[in-house]
Amino acid sequence: MALWKQYVRPGSVEEALALLHAAQGPTAIIAGGTDLLLDMQQGRHPPVDLMVDVSGIREMRQVRQEGERIELGAALTHHEIIESPLFRERGRALVEACSLIGGPQVRNVATIGGNVAHALPAGDGTIALLSLGAEAQIASRDGRRWEPLEALFAGPGQTTFDREREILVSFRFPASGPREGSAFRRVMRPQGVAIAILNMGAWVRCGPAGEIADVRIAVGPAGPKPLRARGAEEALRGRALDEAALEAARLALLAEARVRTSRHRATAEYRQHLIGVLLRRTLYTAHARAAGEKVTA
Amino acid sequence: MLKLWVNGEAVEVEVAPGEMLADVLRYRLGLTGTKIGCNEAECGTCTVLLDGEPVLSCSLPAAKAAGRKVTTIEGLAQGERLHPLQEAFVKQGAVQCGFCIPGQIMTAAALLERESDPDEEVIRQALKDTLCRCAGYPSIIRAVRAAARSLKTG
């Protein structure tokens, strides 16, 4: 059976919402389709009557800087994000995450919105956005609303918003300023699917003495939803980034992360071990950037 | 009816629901130079250019190409004259069974459009998801570099 009966490419969010609501049978929103189509072809998502392609909606493809806040459309591709000097300077973790997704062919069509809406606990773009303190704008027939990114996830692959009736329009996050920096790291496995064994995003603001004045850490997969590691953040806030602080953060993170063994991919023991490794690497890089050092890899 | 540009020509073609760009190119337009190695967005053999950027045609709904420019391996040579990449792939011995080659060349062509002198690492990153099981990867890297040089000198 064909994966869809009708394919539409609306020009605005409102038009898209109207189409979704008018539809009788099952519908799906498609952006790049790099997750959705595979899910459909492999039977994890049923075929639909109406496919609503949001990838061409102008509003969803814009980048805006308002004061110290950056807003980016959900239909921006990973490629567009990597190429943008604005993100490179002021949202480095996101650029690092998006540049690791797929190859250029995938990055040319896959979107940041799709990465978030797919709701995997370890989506690379999602974890980076989470560490940048992002919020998401959702459009429904009743209007628009902003929600903290964390609030969008209900479980693995599950969202709190209705993906057949509501559209993820954009994200916004505070632009990293002076004495602030971010980084994203992940560990993959050379065998099997392209999902991180563990990934991590971190954002750090340095205090006057180089101490961690403020910090955000996100990690996946560390539970059914992308995890914002508030315990680890708390353990670090106000402290110098030294071995003791790192160890305190590691223990806090181990306590809040629910890591599991995934068959044929990783043991829980390895993931626990990697939590310490990635925490050190990601934090040091973010911190160095906050302190004004240039760190590329 | 889907209207698009393929290799510089305006094309109108009937498309059934659920069809991907690769199906349209191969089975409706007879452009069989574009190969399908996996149909699951993993191998890169089906790479074509959409408005100059490489995409996986096996997993791109044909409708997404409406009104846009598609370039396939058949559209790369200028008449009888091979594109420098095509020439370099032949000369450097990068062509073995040949099945992945259209995808390699199209991906590399997009790279050379944006970077005139990519170093080895840049080439590797550009071709990272375009698999070759005959795995003449070193030859492929040499070929892309040689083509870049020849494009520069003209």
Place this chain on the structure above:
Amino acid sequence: MGHVVPRPDAVAKVTGAARFADDYDFPGLLHGRALRAGVPHAILKRLDVAKAKDLPGVVAVLTAEDIPGERNHGLVIHDWPALVGVGEKVRYVGDAVALVAAERREIATQALELIEAEYEPLPVVSDPVQARQPDAPLVHESGNLLKHIKVRKGDIEEGFAQAEVILDEVYHTPTMEHAFMEPECSIARLTAEGRIEVYVGSQIPYADRDQIARCLALPPEKVRVIGTLIGGGFGGKEDIAGQIHAALLAQATGRPVKVLYDRHESLLVHPKRHATQIRVRLGVKRDGTLVAAQTELYGDSGAYASLGEKVMTRATTHSTGPYIVPHVKADCYAMYTNNPPSGAFRGFGVTQSCFAVESAMDQLAERLGMDPVELRRKNALRVGSVTNTGQLLTESVGLLECIDRVEAEMRRLSGGRDPFKPQVVPGAPNRVRAWGLAVAFKNTGLGGGAPDKASAEVELFTDGTAEVRTSSAEIGQGLVAVLQMIAAEELSLPLEKVRVLLSDTDLTPDGGPTTASRQTYVTGNAVRLASDVVRQAVATTLAEKYDVPPEGVRFVEGLAQVNGHSVPLGEAVAMMKAEGREPKATYEYWAPKTQPLGTGGDMHFAYSFATQAAEVEVDLETGEVRVLRVIAANDVGRVINPLGLQGQIEGGVMMGLGNALTEEFIVEEGRVITDRLARYRMPSIVLTPQIIPIVVEHPTGEGPYGAKGIGEISSIPTTPAITNAVYHATGVRVKRLPVDQDWLAREIARRERPQDV
């Protein structure tokens, strides 16, 4: 000969003009698909195809009863049913139970879903060791043992009694997938004369023809197999895939039918590389002289024989390495299981046993406190040695030179430091580097007493061109170029005047299977000798005309020179024709006779040898392994086509790297876990190390210009070279492939960090 010449088939492959099977179209083409059992071991109880037949657009639905001829096919043993019938046994998930032909592929797919099949499950045999247990369920009525293969030399008890140090280890290698980029595709159609034509990218067109004919109850002459280009084979396109199914559907519908596998089906169905368990026991003197070697191999042959016996025979005969060992005992159990069948795969069993013995040799060197290169050099086969199957090597053993040259290069690149000691990467204390080395040998040709012959036809035309014809297959290895070069050389023609036509059972004589790295040698010789016959015929014609002895005719660059005249070859051909002489010849070349295993005679007419050294970098915290550089020396006898050789070396090393680090075809209780390309990861360009090739030429007398095989040897020692390097970097010994970074990181964490020395 030996000059860099681009492949004649390359231009069509870069322009998109090259046609693979799925690129063919015929008016009225139907799309065929097979319903796969999806259960590993069961009796098919009921099969109802009525709903599928009623689906609009479906033209035919076939079941086992509709097969007019023999039900089973197989390259050696006919044990593989084209379709499993009601009441019969399903032996692996990929067994076909029904066929559908429909107007469109989606319809065929939909029809498959409408077929009702009921199975009575049977207990599953999931690995070869279990298969040999006395109480194991039976996969075939004849028992689970496909073959017990034995190698005996000297007196093993006596050997171990002499040994001063004994090493005893067990290694495991996983099932592997060819993952050729082109999934299998066959198109069958009836011709006006009532014959059946099958277009397919096949490694053995004549075997396809015979197997199709048997199932369709036709004489072989009624079937024509037309080889299309092949998008990679590596051994995985030797068995029947969709050829018989397409032919059955074409016969039933009277219309052309295409059977194209999607990647999922390809992964489930075609034979793989054997998973093995290999025990290696080595006995040495304190000075490193090997005195005894005993191995025990279990090979997972899966549900059907395919080439399992031959593959595991090669694994066994090569299981004690390319070493002089006076006392040898090797036993191999090639077992049937309910896993996908295993068959030919580049390396043909030697890949697995080389990993085992070369790991063991490194461990042994450490036990002896000896340099691992020195230990290998001391025991390496050389001219005058006797192999463990009793073959006296009289020529063309370039192993020592391979070892010497790789070692020299490795030591040069290590800048005077011990290459086998870990080096911390400056500025990255968590990363260490080290080298590892391994050696290998691999037979050229079928060997073991199998008649190994190839026929080739060479014809000259009045336009001064020549055509070479043989059914051998171009699977990416560059055969077209090699045959073109050989004919051009023999006929003194410019390369572009020689065309090569391959793989057509009507138009090309039988070149034998494209396997065992035999094409350059066996088919190459056939072309060389056929060319020679034609050239002599031309010479005879001209000699008569100009009244000189035939030796007085010389051939230079497309001209025949005789008595001061220069006659263009085309004109000479015209003269021949005018006299009623045929300007063509067919030559059936028989490779030197070989002896069956156990007779102590020459099992193979030639062996290729290789040594590789790999430098790896290991992240001690994450367990990630990267291969930085590989030095690869191959004794190929004589280089005919340097570009083709380069491709074979690069591709071989990458495949060995995948074998070491990335590839594992996972089957659990007969069910395939890696059933998508996304789950079976082959190396991409980012994993490509710097590859430093070293060519060693120890010609073999009978080979064309001295050449022997290269297709397989280039990939065999890579894997143990890498895992040996991992050991030198981390102190962790890999005994199970592929290297699992999760396990490696945990093992490293358990040890002390190696210090920079």
